[in-house]
Amino acid sequence: MSISPEIVLSVRNLSVSYLAKRGRVRAVNNVSFDLRKGETLALIGESGCGKSTLNLALIRQLPITGSIDSGQILYTRPDGQTVDVVSMRKEALRQFLWADCAMVFQGALNSLNPVLRVRDLVYDTAKAHRLNKAEARRRAFELFQKVRLDPARVFNAYPHELSGGMRQRVLLALALLLRPQIVIMDEPTTAVDILTQRSILDVIEQLKAEFGFSVIFISHDLAVAAEIADTVATMYAGEIIEIGPVDEVFYRSRHAYSLALLNAAPRLSTGQEELLSIPGSPPDLIEPPTGCKFHPRCAFAVEVCKTTPPPLIMPEPGHRVACHETDRVMAHNNRKITT
Amino acid sequence: MTSIPTPRPVAAAPRRSPGQVLRRLWDSYSFRVLIQSLVTIWAVTTFTFVLIRLMPGNPIQIRIDQLMNRGLTFEEAEQQAANLFDFDPDAPILEQYVDYIGKLARGDLGNSILGGGTPVNSIILEFLPWTLFSVGLGLLLSFLLGTLLGVIIAYRRGGFLDNFITTVSSILYGIPDYVIALLLILVVGVQLQWFQVGQMRGAYNPAIEPGFTLEFIASIFQHAILPVGTYILSTTGSWVLAMKSSTLSTLGEDFITVAKARGLSETRILSAYVGRNALLPLVTRLAISIGFVVSGSVIVEEFFQYPGLGRRLLRAITERDYTTMQGIFLVISISVVAANALSDLLLGWLDPRVRVGKGRGR
């Protein structure tokens, strides 16, 4: 399979499952997407939709009970060579991680080892990837400055001495230490305050412009996705049910679930608005509903939705959607581009 | 979400600030630990003092009766008994207390009632080293063995090794140490005949001249091996179980996943990320256990006829040698207080979060 040159990561038919007491949980099901150089892909969905599992699968850090059942994660090195992360051996994987694909987790306090100073975190990372100490220190100082931290103070601090926003920025700087091509961000702004979130979003934007890395941004917050994503993928019950350019998904969403999510999200500056809730609750991933997994909660569901899983179709170039009733959904979308 | 860590109403804890300097000093973690320990030691001292005085029957009277039973006249017995006691039981209690504290402050624990009035200090100096050696060695070895096994089975969770070691640890944890001691005697002493348990008394073979010779050291170890073995068998289980659960909870932390995602080498993750964090709670437990080393295990020392402080305490108790009893008891208590303080300081040193200055957000 050939991959067009600007694609850095191509996920093909990835399926991940967990072994639970009641049975096998199909947390990620047949997921495919491409990530281009410099692109920001936002994965949005509610809790339990599989977005965090997908994220852990991408860096092969699933817990013991989880496993990748099938699929490929094709990574294209800067030199053009393509490798499959799924079949990487231990040492190769260790080298791939952080140097090529780094990560910013949510809950920054728990992401930093409480007994080590920030400088030890930097040096550990450098040492694992054969970066010399002086260079690591120089880069760290430079990055701390870029993420608006006082390098001298932060470098020697313990994690608990930093505020939540500062820790999140330390992680961001640490992620860029080895100049990776891909940075996966898992809800990096969820636990922080509005103004801190603003400054982190701005910093991400600025760093992206400077270093040109690609971002996979995982969030349940549609607003943040709307702001920073180039491409948006909506996940439901372990599947990507719609993926496309941000304007396509927000203004011409063709999946009933994407539309329902948008209709449930309040916007600040639009004045009074009517919001619609989605009835029911997320499906059981051990025994998911037949047909389209969203049909029991869907306002557009027809008979075929209960029996047949919808195929993935591509109504526009770059916009793929798995829904039987795309046209009706499309007609109901009353969100217009405000220009 | 407002994050005010465990707020306490101001009214509940009124505190006057006597001065900026004192306040600053009080803020210092080590200083507070030190003061608290001193207060506790004072309380223990007073407690032992009161305990001895509360004992039924006048100890001098009991002693006089004993001496008279040996055929002495009352006057002789009274004279002899009074010489043995450093305190006059008929003096006002406060006076006695001041006298007692004063002597203690000079490091004088008084003289033993029995055995010709040997100073309690020298009794303690004679018996303490053997307890420190045997229990300390046992504690050290069981801690090392237990934490090592704990980490290993936490990493191989659910495997055969995990099930096996966890089961064995639970069993060892459940059985009292004296039962283990008896079983040891029965198995290696009586059945296998590896040791002449019946003939092994004391800490070394009296036929060997004490000195820094191979023979002497071998004898010491030969005599200590069964008590030490008992300590190891009876305490390793709890270290294994504690380390396993501590490691498991550390392994579930986000920073371990992040460390793996950063591509760190396994050894670095194991040492600085898993190991250090998992050991933190155990190190405090270890420090506290060190305090109990001094008291040794009375019963194990008694069973193996090992000349430790615990066994000496038992002798003092059965002989009603009150001053020795009081002295040993005090030393034991002080060592526990000291160990508690040590554990607090150690934790402050190992865990940067404890060192936190006041008023910092968490």
Add this chain to the structure above:
Amino acid sequence: MMPNTTSTTPLIELRGVHRQFEVDGVVLPVLQDINLSVNPNEIICLVGESGCGKTTTGKIIAGLLGQSSGEVLVGGKPREQYTGPERSVLRRQLQIVHQDPFASLNPAHTIGDILSFPLKRHKLVKDRADLRRRIWELLTLVDLTPPGDIVNKYPHQLSGGQRQRVSIARALTVQPKLIVADEAVSMVDVSIRVSILKTLHRLKDELGLAIVFITHDLALAKYFAWEGRIGVMYLGRMVEIGPTPDMILNPQHPYTRALMAAVPEADPDITRRKKHIELRSDEIPRLSEIPHGCAFHPRCPQFLGGKCDVIVPPLLPVPGVTQTVACVNLTPATVGD
């Protein structure tokens, strides 16, 4: 019953309320000089970042915390003056719904039990049949239908959204006049959130409840309190309060403006065209080191040296707008002292 409860007297009024906590020997002024009144059947949203004191305000309103100084008037009378059965009645009029759906219900009891405790304790039902009918009604009221599916379940058998509804039903057992909803929907999924808010709205209309809605999510506050008021808090003080549409569309205080500008919106076009306000500092000061003068001055883009860092601005009406604002640059009346 409570005296003087006409529609003109506020249900509850905070006058110059201060509240401090002592943590490890350091006194933290969590709330300073809060003046706020809640009228019957009104919605007030308290918004602000973590540590701004909104939850503490909510707990003081609900009667779960006392004030360190200042006055809390309920029905026009200081709360401390209520005694005996009157006090109990008063207590029940003010209820709270918590944030965490997994911590707000006791795992040891069934939903039916949880609802029956207050009904039985305060003799709000005649007999057993009445009790059961009432529980059934309450569950229906919070849209947990059919009630028969819920009533004998334990909390762990329900979803997060269902538990929050049970929390609301529990608060309704004692027929409160005011409910403090402390981040009541921030831990449930987007899709469930709206329906819970709609239930709360309906309850407000049907039962004449007043709701104090505490949230950090401005868009949610706007949606929920469009016909009510929003109060913005910063480091223990109210910095601006006013009718929701004006607060959202025409914010006055520099902090409110910064917040409104900083919030991303679920609309790519709007959110990308928003003008952000650069603050002079990204760091929020600790509660133990609240800056002198206006607490916002180290970060405020409109900072005036010698004024903002000296004067603690009182909350005053601003000419020409409906809000009251605590900013010396907007309320000229304060200059001079």
Add this chain to the structure above:
Amino acid sequence: MIGVSSVGLVIGLVCGGLALALGIYLKQLRPGITGFIVCTIAGFGCSIIGGLIALFVMAAVIISHAYVDRQDPFTSRAKLEEVDFSETTAQSTMRRLANFGNTVRVSWGALVRNKAGFIGFLGVTFFLAMSAFGPLFIEYEGSAQFSRRVDGARSLFQAPSAEFPLGLDWQGRSVLSHVVYGGRILIVTSIQAGLAATAVAVLFGSLAALMGGWVDGILSALANFILTIPQFPLLLVLASVIQFTDPIQMALLFGFLNWPTLMRAVRAQVLSLRERDYVEAAFALDLGLWHIISREVFPNMVSYIAVNLIFTVRTALYGLVALVVLGIVPLQEPDWGVMIFMGRSQGALFSQEAIWMMLGPILAIALFQLSLVLFSRSLEEVFNPRLRSGL
């Protein structure tokens, strides 16, 4: 507290009969028969207390079996107007009993599922049953049996044989009889000690946490102080000074020495529970302090308290035996500790026949302690409310 008597048998049969009758009345024959057996045994072994407790629990279980298909108006899917909510007191009581019985069944299921815990449970039950029913089968031999001396033997010791399964001691008495009778006072005293310590700990811990202020200060300081003094040496000193004669005094002493650990834990637990949202909601609903302690806080601490109760029982048993073995307290036969003490003083350790005199009590102590540990490990699951499902 433990031990068979003819009155106990009558009580047991009456309770069992009631359970059986209930089972037949509700057409639940199998749980009825189970109830009959359990109640009879409990009544026989532990007299009125055991019988009534067993009857109550088994009645609830039998009712819960009968109640499975009963349509409660609560679970109806009909409309409000169509539902008849009236319920007689009898019906309501039955429903509550059924709920309790259901909880018992779920807990029993959890206990059975946990292998190690169930083994521990069986072990504990075995020792309790041995103490209670052993006297039915084995006669206690208190005085020396010189007639049993084997020709040519130097002592009365004997290795196990068909007649004496655990051998004979230095006076030619059956070791088995001493093992069977020797645990009774030990077990009862340790349980009393555990109950005493737990009661004090729960009381002080809750008081300290709920009242705060100086009450908290004094109680916590006291607990910390007692913890500072090494327990076993203190026990030795106190026991030698006070010279106990009555087992209940020993129980109280152990209670006094063992409450601090649990008290601190209870205090911490109550403090954290007090911060829980549902407790705060109960305050807002003005449900009263007693309701909050008994219905909101306590149910969530049961497993915790039970585990600690067992822990204290173990500590007390350890100390009781150790004191006897060291000869600190007066010896009173029959007692496992006395057997070990006599074994040591009679030199039983060093001869093949004599070892059996010690092996019996050693294994009894070890196995009983081990059973307690294993059993306590599973208690958390047994009391976990999350396993419950409403009726």
